[in-house]
Amino acid sequence: MKIKFWRVYAVVIALFAAGATYAAAPGVSQPVQADSEGPSTISEESGTLRVVNIDNTGIALWHGYGTNRHYAGRILPYGSRWQYSGTVTVPAYNSSETWYNVGGDQWVEGLYVRTFPNNRDTTYRIVAQRGVIYVPSFPIMPLPVDKGTPQTSRSTWSGYLHFTAGSAWQYFHVAYSSDQYEPPKYDLGGGEWVQGLREYTGIFTVAVPAHPTWGAAVYDRDLKPIRLLPAGSQWCTYGNRYINGAEYYDLGGQQFVKRDAGLMQVVNK
Template sequence: MQIKKTIWRTALVTVAGLALGAVANQNQTIHGAQVSVAAVPTATGPSTITINYVPGYGIAMWNTYQANRYVVGPKLMHGTSWRVVKTVMVDGQTWYNLGGNQWIPATHTVAGTQLPLPTPTNVTGGIKINYVPGYSIAVWNSFDSSRKATGQLLKHGTSWQVTAKVSYQGQTWYRVGTKQWVQGQYTTFTDYQVTRLLGVPFIDQYANGAPYGCEGASALQAMHYKGRLAGWNLQQLLNTMPIAKDNNPYHGFAGSPYGETPGVHQTIFPQAFDPWIAKFNPVKDISGTNLQGIINQVKAGNPVVAWVTIRFGAPQYQKFFWGTGVSNLHVMTVDGYNTKTGQVHVSDPVLGRYWVTNAQFNRAYAPHQFAVAIL
């Protein structure tokens, strides 16, 4: 029974044959009994308690705190508050008397009329706003009942990083920034511990007239994802690429990206690739790392340029004057992973965007283990 007054008032109601009363302030109903209680051993306890169980569910009342007790009356629902007539301690357990033969254990209660706020759980994930096309959802400064809109709006279809989540009053909330929370009902959540797909765009090296330009194409599509060199095409980037006069890929690109150079292993290795791309976008050379190291970069939002093989086929080794190379070498961008299926996702400048098994990737990646994260 709710009484919307700022002063206290007592009223009697009857529930399931039990004489119960209600006392209310502006926001909270506090239930209590108006009957006497037989003498029992007492302990110090709160004057009111609130049921802290599971939203939408309640706890049982018992006719006594003793071992031969049985359930009486209605369940007391999560979030409701009740006046305590007497408190007893029996065999190390606290029991509250709510009037007459109406007892509950203290296990699923908190003192006072307010439930404690739940503690947010830190997560590594992201949400996609799933509302109404053309409309947005509000961002709030908190998830509790005192929350206020920040004035920021997140558009339908946009994606956002999430650092924490919490369940409050039956609803999930996600933290997208400091004092920035959104309602979970309008989002789709992805747990980055399980999977993530960055969505790096596909740049076709053949359509751009560079059949040997996979390194540049992989770098450019990763930089486009990062929002850099947005107006550049592949040829513009390749025109800035260092060319190795001695055809050593450790010194620059060996040969030409635009056509075959007989007897030359046409590629560029990270030692020359890194300073070239770093002129346009920060990079981190993670060469020598395993697949998990690559996945960790993608999890952090950084696509990785990786030196693998054409169609992830078995490596075909070949001797060159500078050392041993892989004649079926190919370079592409890793931009996703799925730990449940054991796959990684790539943007291949020849074949497009697709998934490949971890085993296939590891075999193709093993010869050089060259990898550069685009930050």
């Protein structure tokens, strides 16, 4: 069902009156039935959110949250940006779901938004570096793409990009997050940043320069050594990580080995 322009305009006016902050983009959606239950404590977290529904439509605005919610008669357009000033997590879909307050008693469902909390350090170190990233041979979900500064509230939301299994994509820059647990993002050209693809898989052979009998330390995600790989042993790798100024190969299971502790052979793109 199409929604006329005057109705969308009325939505925007009503949201401003309720205290929400708006950055416009077109799009509409239909409300869905409430299917979560149970209130929880409302946090004071604040930040920016964007409507990022995969089907490129807007999302319903609600009064209340969880099973206590009811449709507010308003739509937040796809791609629009809003300030939020409170969150609450309630049981949903045999798990839990976070809701975001966008002014007054107006809430949006976290399943359909992407958030940028004010208290989170989302700075990136961007390196001019060219290479190729590969899509796994098995199907994956569409991945979100930012255009501009990667994954900050200053980015211009670009939407979702559907990747073909087995395809290859050239990148021109790599953005390493200040959060050591977050994988790097790759610039596919024109400032379009994607996260979630690996550069390659390969075989890492332990060969410490000038010390052929030395092993190589394996580190956990906090960079604490957990074991030693024997000299000359070979291990599968799953891309690389840039942590605290040094580059590591990912051995899987949150285990990492320093790049300069051996030799890499790419075996599967």
